[in-house]
Amino acid sequence: MGLYRxxxxxxxxxxxxxPLKFRLPFIHYKFEYPDWIQGAILCVVPMGITAVMMDVLGIPFELAIAFVIINNFLYLLHTHFGDPSIAGWITAGIPLYVGFLTGFPEGEARILALIAxxxxxxxxxxxxxxxxxADMLIKRLPISLKAGxxxxxxxxxxxxxxxxxGRVWTMPITILLGAAFGFFMMFSKTAEPLRKRYSLFRYIAQFGIAIPFAISYLIGMLIGEVKIPEIAWNIVPVPIGEIISNYSVFGIGFPPFEYFMKALPLAIAAYIIAFGDILVVSSLIDQANxxxxxxxxxxxASRNSIIVSIRNFLQGIFMPYxxxxxxxxxxxxxxxxxxxxxxxxxxxDSYWGGATGIFWGMSIALMLGPIVTLFKPGINIGMALTMLIQGYLCGYLAMEVLxxxxxxxxxxxxxxxxxxxSKGAAWGLGVGIILWLLLEKNWVKDMKEDSSETKTA
Incomplete structure (x- = not known):
């Protein structure tokens, strides 16, 4: 650690x-092994998208896992270049993307539509x-719209x-137990004094939902809700050449202009959804400070948006995700x-050790066949825990804002x-703007201020 600054x-x-704020491991931040371990266990979360990719795009599991691995390494662009966000998907829009893609014929047409x-x-x-x-929206967006x-x-x-x-009903006892353990460890009033009083509890709690996931996964196997995994002892291959040949613009060509026009409304909706995540990370970083x-x-928010843009461009050109x-x-x-x-x-010591470590641990774990096959039957558990935590967090942050x-x-x-x-991002934002204009904005006050400024001039 002599190099550490x-x-x-x-x-x-x-x-x-x-201005790039480039940080290197062991030089600009220390190794945080709990976050590495937590990331390795939670590799089950990004694995969840493989089932959707296989069903909608016809991508075989072996290639779908390779897509996930490459995507995970791209997350590290954020924390290595000064953005504290723990990056991810535009998750809430996945049902919308699936509906859009199934409107195209199976095969190459859906890949082109996803590229567009x-x-x-x-x-x-x-x-x-x-x-x-994005910075302007965060500062000027009305509080009611932010909270909404x-x-x-x-x-x-x-x-x-x-x-x-929903995923809960695929293995109800397992997922609900995992959620109960996870929420207790992370958010309960009992957990905080236990962390302070007992070093063992504090040690376990630092792994976040990794331990609750592991416990519920084992219970699920014992009661028969989760299949016993079949372990494969290999390194997961990442066939770059095959991906570029079969799924990139260099292999199947550039999408027709009409595909971009069809994609535009959904792209706007996806940005609106993603803006909610920008609000969340901004609020959480403020709390941490x-x-x-x-x-x-x-x-x-501008730095975050530019890096998100780079990731989407790279994937859109080489491996639509x-x-x-x-x-x-x-x-x-x-x-x-x-x-x-x-x-x-x-x-x-520093936020950056954990923020970067969680993805180093996850990305490396996704390349190890024994880990991928060990957690493969628990895909639904990891995704469900992630979404339930997201729901809780968004709810309490909205209450805090209000x-x-x-x-x-x-x-x-x-x-x-x-x-x-219930109706989607575009509807929600549209209704919010109308309500703000009708109810919150004081038109009389604004007219008086305009009138007084005119007289002064």
Whole structure:
């Protein structure tokens, strides 16, 4: 650790390359083994998308896993270049993407449609990043709309898991036990004093939902809800040549212009959904800065948007990825931030060690055949726990945003959230803007101010 560069108390973690804020492991942040282990166990979460890719795009499991591995390494662009976000998919829109793609003939046409969608999303993020549109939205978006988007994302996550076809009912005892253990470890009033009093509990709690997942997974196998895994002892191959030949613009060509036009409305909806994740990560980083005064974590929505754009462009050109590339993985974000906030500098020196470590652990684990096959039967458990945590987190952050606001803002936020969850992002935002214009905006006051300014002039 002789190379490690320490920060000044209350300052930013050291970096190089000026505005790029490039950080290297062991030099600019320490190795945080709990986050590596947690990431390795939670590799089951990104594995969940392989079933959808196989069904909708006809991609075999072996190639789908390779897509997941490449996507996971791309997450590291964020934490290596100064963005504290624990990046992820634009998760809530996955049912919308599936519906869009199934409107095209099976085979190459669906791949081309996904390329068009992902490149359009990349362009939107790039424009919002370059022109600082995301930063402006965070500062100027009315509180009722911010809270409504957060509530809608939370409602959608919970509704999706408990719907008649939701993951909870595929293995109800296993998933609900895992959720109960996970919520207790991370959010209960009992857990905090236990962390302070018992070193063993504090040691277990630092692994977030990894331990609850492992316990519920074992119980699921014992009661017959989860299949016994068949272990394969190999390194998972990543056939770059085959991916480029069969799924990239260099292999199957560039999508026709009409595909981009069809994808545009959905790309806008995907950005609206993703904006909710930008709000979440911004709120969480603010909370972390309030708790840990020894380190300053700087979040820039513009930097985040530009890196998200780069990820979507790379994937759209070389390997279109069905869940798209989004600003944040809420479940992972809260795991890293909770551990960071609940421990002092002696135990967790810097936020960046954990934020980067969770994806190093996950990405390497996805390349190991024994780990992939061990956790393959637990795909639904990992995805369900992630979505339930996202629902809880979005809900309480929305309440926090509205804490000092009146009944008017709270009522508008609830309506926005309900419409967004039931009718989609575009409907939710549209209803929210109309309600803000009709109810919140004081047109009389604005007219008086305009009139007085005119007289003064």
């Amino acid at each position: 320490k920060r000044n108390d209350g300052g930013e973690q050291p970096y190089v390359l000026g 969608l992902q490149l359009t999303v990349a362009l939107l993020f790039l424009l919002m990043g370059i022109f600082k549109g 988007i957060l509530l809608g994302a939370g409602f959608a996550a919970i509704f999706g898991e408990f719907s008649p076809n 309030e708790v840990r005064k020894d380190e300053k974590i700087v979040f820039s 069905l869940p798209l590339s989004g600003p944040q993985w809420t479940g992972g974000q809260v795991l890293v931030i909770n551990r960071y906030m609940n421990n002092g500098r002696k135990q967790v 804490k000092e606001k009146g009944n008017l803002e709270k009522g508008i936020a609830v309506i926005i959230g309900a419409v967004l969850a």
